[in-house]
Amino acid sequence: MDFEFTEEQEKLRKEIHEFFVNELPLDYRAGFIEVVTRGAPFTEEQLSFGMALQKKAGKKGYLAPGWGKESGGLGLTDMEQGIIIEETGYWGVVWPVSLGLGVCGPALxxxxxEEQKRKFLPPIARGEVIWYQAQTEPDAGSDEANVQLRAVPDGDDYILNGQKTFISATGPADYLYTLVRTADVKPKHRGLSLFLVPAKVPGISYRPIPCMSGFTVDIFFDDVRVPKDSLLGQLNRGFYHAMATFEFERSGTDDAARSKRYLEELVQFCKETKRNGKPLIEDPKVRETLAQIAVETEVERLCGWHGQWYFAEREKLGPQPYNLLELIFKTYGPIQSKKMMDMFGLYGQLKKLSPRVKFEGQVERRWEAMRSAHGGGTIEINKVVIADRGLGLPRISTRLREVIGQAVKEEAAR
Ligand SMILES: Cc1cc2nc3c(=O)[nH]c(=O)nc-3n(C[C@H](O)[C@H](O)[C@H](O)COP(=O)(O)OP(=O)(O)OC[C@H]3O[C@@H](n4cnc5c(N)ncnc54)[C@H](O)[C@@H]3O)c2cc1C
Known part of the structure; x- marks a missing residue:
């Protein structure tokens, strides 16, 4: 097994590294943390900076390097794409177009x-548009098959009515990639279709839902008229199409790179900060915590690259069955942030606005954000997928599943 990158790939990494060194202001990270961990929308200033930087990256082909040149990419391999995504994560950059790049574009x-690809892909690769992935509804989260947003044919159009909820919003959307009920059949997942909906047409409205770990919105569809060619893929095959695109979410090298950068800053802070007259880094407990986090960060990195490699080899290996990184990241995250909180003592709880705050209040913000594990699927669902598709364990009976589902609903209603 060869863990090294080629000389050409290292050259590419250096090129991207230099792009960010040249383009990012020194305090960029602070802006990123506000959005991702505080549930605040981008400020106008942050958004216009993010869009401008995104367009610069798009011009160089750094946003969608693995896409073909006709779609605005560089025609590079998936491994090279992994390098660019890793470097982007290290710098704490979350592109406003990230869902277009990671989910909607791959689905397209x-x-x-051919017409849809020509129309939608190049603007995503150029970083000109913002897409939302709008799947979750009040009664359809883990149970995606229960989607109720409904499309009814009307002449050359469809009319959409219903609601989506907890949809990540990285700026005002231009388009929605959304799962819609087009038939009432059993099993219910066979009556769903994917639609590409312009986000600002009459009848669509948005309501903010600031979350612990990101900014999300409710989306209401009230007699929204869309042309029939808004359908993506086959009618009533949308559930299968959506499942296929989860594979794209299962490969990613940025999460671990973000953790690495955070750890590096934390180590630096511990070197520079004294407690009881001694630098924090000399405290054996602090050293043990940092070492543990370093090991876990390396595990995350390897899981991320394993996913990326599997994705790159998908023609030989078949679809990637599960996402180990998602589970590891969501499991380690809260434990690590609790340890960091302990390491900082009472100062760990101070918010950024306190004059006595340390480490820019990042420990408190991370502690809160890491408790939210719903975005992208919960820990339990990740375990179900690994047990089922990864390990081939037997599924629980339908009856038992219904009993658990009922218990979950009752618990939520209490
Ligand atoms: C910050 C944030 C960003 C998000 N962004 C998006 C987005 O961009 N697009 C989008 O479509 N959605 C988004 N979501 C929604 C997210 O995908 C859902 O919250 C998630 O899929 C879980 O659905 P639910 O909240 O309805 O919980 P439920 O499905 O109701 O689950 C409730 C609890 O029961 C458990 N559970 C459910 N079924 C099982 C089972 N079979 N076995 C064991 N345990 C089970 C779950 O793990 C969970 O703990 C976001 C959510 C958050 C918080």
Whole structure:
């Protein structure tokens, strides 16, 4: 097994590294943390900076390097794409177009008509548009098959009515990639279709839901008229199409790189900060905590690259069955942030606005954000997927599943 990158790949990494060194202001990280961990929307200033930087990266082909040149990419391999994504994560950059790049664009590649690809892919790769992935509804989260947003044919159009909820919003959307009920059949997942909906048409409205770990919105569809060619892929096959695109979410090298950067800053802080007359870094407990986090960060990195490699080899290996990184990240995250909180003592709880705050209040913000594990699927669902698709364990009976589902609903209603 060879863990090294080629000389060409290292050259590419250096090129991206220099791009960020040249383009990012020194305090950029602070802006990123506000948005991702505080549930605040981007401020106008942050958004216009993010969009401008994104367009610069798009011009160089850094946003979608693995896409073909006709779609605005560089035609590089998936491994090289992994390097660029890793470097982007290290700098704490979250592109406003990230869902277009990571989910909607790949779905368009797989299921779009030639016309849809020509229309939608290049603006994503150029970083000009913002997409939302709008799947979750009040009664359809883990149970995605229960989607109730409904599309009814009307002449050359469809009319959409219903609601989506907890949809990540990285800025005002231009388009929605959304799962819609187009038939009432059993099993219910066979009556769903994917739609590409312009986000600002009459009848669509948005309501903010600031979360612990990101800014999300409710989306209401009130007699929204869309042309029939808004359908992506086959009618009533949307559930299968959506499942296929989860594979794209299962490969990613940025989470571990973000953790690495955070750890590096934390180590630096511990070197510079004294407690009881001694630098924190000399405290054996602090050293043990940092070492543990370093080991876990390396595990995350390897899981991320394993996913990326599997994705790159998908023609030989078949679809990637599960996402170990997601589970590891969501499991380690809260434990690590609790340890950091302990390491900082009472100062760990101070918010950024306190004059006595240390480490820019990052420990408190991370502690809160890491408790939210719903975005992208919960820990339990990740375990179910690994047990089922990864380990081939037997599924629980339908009856038992219903009993658990009922218990979960009752608990939520209490
Ligand atoms: C910050 C944030 C960002 C998000 N961004 C998006 C987005 O961009 N697009 C989008 O479509 N959605 C988004 N979501 C929604 C997210 O995908 C859902 O919250 C998630 O899929 C879980 O659905 P739910 O909240 O309805 O919980 P439920 O499905 O109701 O689950 C409730 C609890 O029961 C457990 N559970 C459910 N079923 C099982 C089972 N079979 N076995 C064991 N345990 C089970 C779950 O793990 C969970 O703990 C976001 C959510 C958050 C918090």
């Amino acid at each position: 590649h797989l299921f779009g008509t």
